[in-house]
Amino acid sequence: MANQNPPSTSDVEALEITPSETSPPAKRFTAKTALENVKTNLVFRSKWGELNGAMGDLGTYIPIILALTLAKDLNLGTTLIFTGIYNIITGMIYGVPMPVQPMKSIAAEALSDTNFNVPEIMTAGILTGAVLFVLGITGLMKLVYKLIPLSVVRGIQLAQGLSFALTAVKYVRKIQNLPKSKSLGQRHWLGLDGLVLAIVCACFIVIVNGAGEKNRGCCDGAPTDQTDQRNGEGARNNRTSKLRKIVFSLPSAFLVFVLGVVFAFIRRSEVVHEVKFGPSSMEVMKFSRHAWKKGFIKGAIPQLPLSILNSVIAVCKLSTDLFPEREFSVTSISVTVGLMNLVGCWFGAMPTCHGAGGLAGQYKLGGRSGGCVALIGAAKLILGLVLGTSLAHILKQFPVGS
Numbered sequence: 308m309a310n311q312n313p314p315s316t317s318d319v320e321a322l323e324i325t326p327s328e329t330s331p332p333a334k335r336f337t338a339k340t341a342l343e344n345v346k347t348n349l350v351f352r353s354k355w356g357e358l359n360g361a362m363g364d365l366g367t368y369i370p371i372i373l374a375l376t377l378a379k380d381l382n383l384g385t386t387l388i389f390t391g392i393y394n395i396i397t398g399m400i401y402g403v404p405m406p407v408q409p410m411k412s413i414a415a416e417a418l419s420d421t422n423f424n425v426p427e428i429m430t431a432g433i434l435t436g437a438v439l440f441v442l443g444i445t446g447l448m449k450l451v452y453k454l455i456p457l458s459v460v461r462g463i464q465l466a467q468g469l470s471f472a473l474t475a476v477k478y479v480r481k482i483q484n485l486p487k488s489k490s491l492g493q494r495h496w497l498g499l500d501g502l503v504l505a506i507v508c509a510c511f512i513v514i515v516n517g518a519g520e521k522n523r524g525c526c527d528g529a530p531t532d533q534t535d536q537r538n539g540e541g542a543r544n545n546r547t548s549k550l551r552k553i554v555f556s557l558p559s560a561f562l563v564f565v566l567g568v569v570f571a572f573i574r575r576s577e578v579v580h581e582v583k584f585g586p587s588s589m590e591v592m593k594f595s596r597h598a599w600k601k602g603f604i605k606g607a608i609p610q611l612p613l614s615i616l617n618s619v620i621a622v623c624k625l626s627t628d629l630f631p632e633r634e635f636s637v638t639s640i641s642v643t644v645g646l647m648n649l650v651g652c653w654f655g656a657m658p659t660c661h662g663a664g665g666l667a668g669q670y671k672l673g674g675r676s677g678g679c680v681a682l683i684g685a686a687k688l689i690l691g692l693v694l695g696t697s698l699a700h701i702l703k704q705f706p707v708g709s
Contacts, residue, residue, distance in 0.1 A: 344402075345399045347402065348398060348399055348400070348401065348402030348676065348677040348678075349398060349399060349402075349676065349677050349678040349681055350676060350678060351676060351678045351679075352675035352676050353673060353675065355556055355557070355558045355561075355673070356556075356558075356672075356673030356674070356675065357673065357674055357675065357676060357678055357679040357682065358558050358561050358673075358682065359516075359558035359559060359560050359561050359672045359673040359674075360404055360669040360670065360671075360672045360673040360674020360675070360679045361404075361561075361669070361674065361679050361680065361682045361683040361686075362558075362560035362561050362563075362564050362672060362683075363404070363406075363560065363665065363668035363669035363670075363671065363672040363674060364406045364407075364408060364662075364665040364668055364669055364683075365564065365683075366471075366475070366668070367408060367409075367411075367471065367662075367664070367665065368390075368408060368409065369702060369705070370478075370483075370485060370707075371409045371411065371414045371657075372386060372409060372657060373485055373699060373702045373703070374414075374418060374485040374486055374488060375409075375414060375417060375418070375428070375657065376696065376699045377485060377486040377699065377703070378417075378418060378485075378486035378487065379417055379418075379424055379425055379428065380425065381425060381428070381655070381657060382425075382587050382589070382655040382656070382696060383587070383691075383695070383696040383698060383699050384586050384587030384589075384691045384692075384694070384695030384696045384698070385587055385589050385651075385654055385655045385656050385691070386655075386656045386657045386691075387687045387688070387690055387691030387698070388586065388589075388656070388687070388688055388691035388692065389647075389650075389651035389654065389656035389659075390407050390651075390656065390657070390659055390684070390687055391683075391684040391685065391686070391687030391688030391689075391690075391691060392684065392688060393407045393647050393651075393659060393684065394407050394680045394681060394683055394684025394685075394687065395680075395681045395684040395685060395688070396643075397643065397661075397677070397680055397684075398676075398677030398678060398679070398680040398681035398684065399677060399681065400639075400643070400677075401626075401633075401635070401677055402633065402676060402677040403626060403629070403630050403633065403666075403675070403676065403677060404666060404669035404670060404674030404675065404676070404677070404679040404680050405622070405626070405661055405666060405677070405680060406661055406662055406665025406666055406668075406669060406680065407647070407659050407660075407661065407665075407680070407684075408618075408659060408660060408661065408662040408664075408665050409657050409658065409659055410431075410432060410435065410610050410613075410614065410657075410658040410659065410660050411613065412606075412609045412610040412613050413428055413431045413432060413435070413606045413607075413609075413610050413658050414428075414657075415488075416431075416605050416606055416609065417606075418486075418487070418488045419488070420605065422601075423601065423605060423606070425592075425655065426592065426594050426595065426598035426602070427598050427601045427602040427605070427606060428602070428606065428657070428658065429592055429594065429598075429602070429652040429653070429655065429658070430594050430598050430599045430601075430602030430603070430606070430607075430652075431602035431603070431605070431606020431607045431610065431658065432602075432606075432648040432651075432652040432657070432658025432659075433602075433648055433649060433652045433653070433658075434599075434602060434603050434606075434607040435606070435607045435610050435611055435614055435648060435658065436644065436645040436646070436647065436648025436649045436652070436658070437645065437648075437649060438607070438611060438645075439611075439614060439615070439619065439641045439642075439644050439645040439648075440641070440642055440644075440645025440646060440649060441645075442615075442641055443637075443638045443639070443640075443641030443642035443645060444638075444642060446638065448615075448619060448637045448638055448641040449637055449638060451615065451620065451637075452619075452620055452623065452637045455616070455620055457624070459616070460616070460620055460621045460624050463616050463617050463621050463663070464617075464621055464625065464663050464664075464667075467617060467621075467662075467663060467664045468664065468667075471664055477490065478707050479494070479502065479505040479506075479509070479707075480493065480494060480502075481493060481494055482494050482707075483707055499570045499573060499574050499706060500570070500574070500706040500707060504570075504706060505706075508563045508566070511559055511562075511563065512559045512560060512563060514554075514559075515554060515555060515557050515559040516559055516560075516671060516672055516673070558673070559672075560672050567705050567706050568701075568705070570704075570705075570706050571701055571702075571704035571705045571706070572701075572704070574704045574706075575704045578700050578701055578704055581697065581700040582694060582697045582698075582700060582701065583694075583695065583697040584693060584694065585693075585695060586691060586692045586693075586695045587691075587695035587696045589654050589655070590654070590655075591653055591654060592652075592653060592654065592655055610658075614644065614660050617662060617663055617664075618640075618644055618660035618661045618662055618663075619637055619640050619641045619644065619661070620637060621663035622635075622640060622661045622662065622663050622666060623635045623636070623637045623640055625663045625666055625667065626666065629666070629670055640661060643661075644659075644660045644661060647659050647660075648660075
């Protein structure tokens with residue numbers, strides 16, 4: 308042992324190097340990196356595509372919110388302000404067109420039950436949000452996510468799609484009394500809210516967006532040989548290609564929405580005098596024991612399965628399918644849904660959640676980034692602050708068919 312050669316200098320240096328020193332240093336989370344992530348999440352992938360995608364969830368948002376405003380005196384201004392803030396924060400966090408939708412089961416119960424009013428709506432939202440928040444922070448939502456088969460999730464997505472499609476057909480075919488959620492009779496063919504207008508708008512959106520990404524990519528500079536160019540066919544093909552690219556890049560849903568706003572003022576020009584500027588009054592609500600009880604039994608219990616399956620699990624799976632380069636956590640989605648309702652419902656804002664249908668709709672119309680939902684969130688926030696609940700006077704005149 309005494310004659311053993313001492314370790315060389317290089318061996319000593321090797322012994323002094325720890326594993327942590329050989330591995331790359333972990334990236335520290337700082338305010339600067341957080342700001343960079345937010346900027347990346349809000350960058351538009353396509354200017355017109357993101358604008359068009361922002362319209363993808365208004366088809367369910369406007370009818371539900373308007374119906375509850377007219378039937379139950381929901382504070383539309385407060386709802387717009389809070390949902391606008393939710394949209395902006397959601398876009399900053401996730402970087403995808405993650406929707407913010409009204410809780411549909413609670414809304415349906417409120418419209419069908421004359422005794423289920425704003426206090427019951429808010430308590431139902433608070434209790435539903437509390438359960439989702441607890442499931443998220445305790446990790447139980449991960450267990451639910453693992454146990455629910457993919458076939459069940461796909462079934463929920465299919466059911467939601469069929470439900471929205473049938474509702475849209477009903478709205479187009481028949482005149483609607485939104486506050487009572489009833490049909491009043493067959494819609495006329497002509498007029499600013501007639502069947503012809505609805506069919507034209509639907510066909511326009513389908514032609515522009517119906518074929519999806521394959522349709523949009525069919526004209527990206529297909530090469531032509533010299534013979535075709537000499538015969539003039541190449542020039543004609545290029546002109547046709549440019550025309551098709553222009554058509555397929557149109558923000559179809561946005562154009563239809565703008566047309567609906569114009570028609571709303573044409574149908575009743577006096578609506579301008581009914582608009583009042585300034586935000587609606589906002590205060591912390593107080594709830595009776597009866598409101599908590601009824602909100603839990605008739606609102607939260609029916610809403611919870613839909614929120615867990617469609618608003619958390621289905622959204623997470625669909626997000627992973629549409630954006631495989633990103634990681635989505637059911638814990639994060641469950642917590643954000645819970646927090647939205649644990650805050651906003653105390654001030655009278657409609658209970659909200661995420662939804663697979665809204666995500667699919669916004670993606671289909673061109674939404675690809677968090678900037679898509681941040682854009683519609685900013686619009687909601689501005690309208691809530693500038694017009695408040697008086698915006699309902701304009702939305703009442705909005706053509707349902709478009």
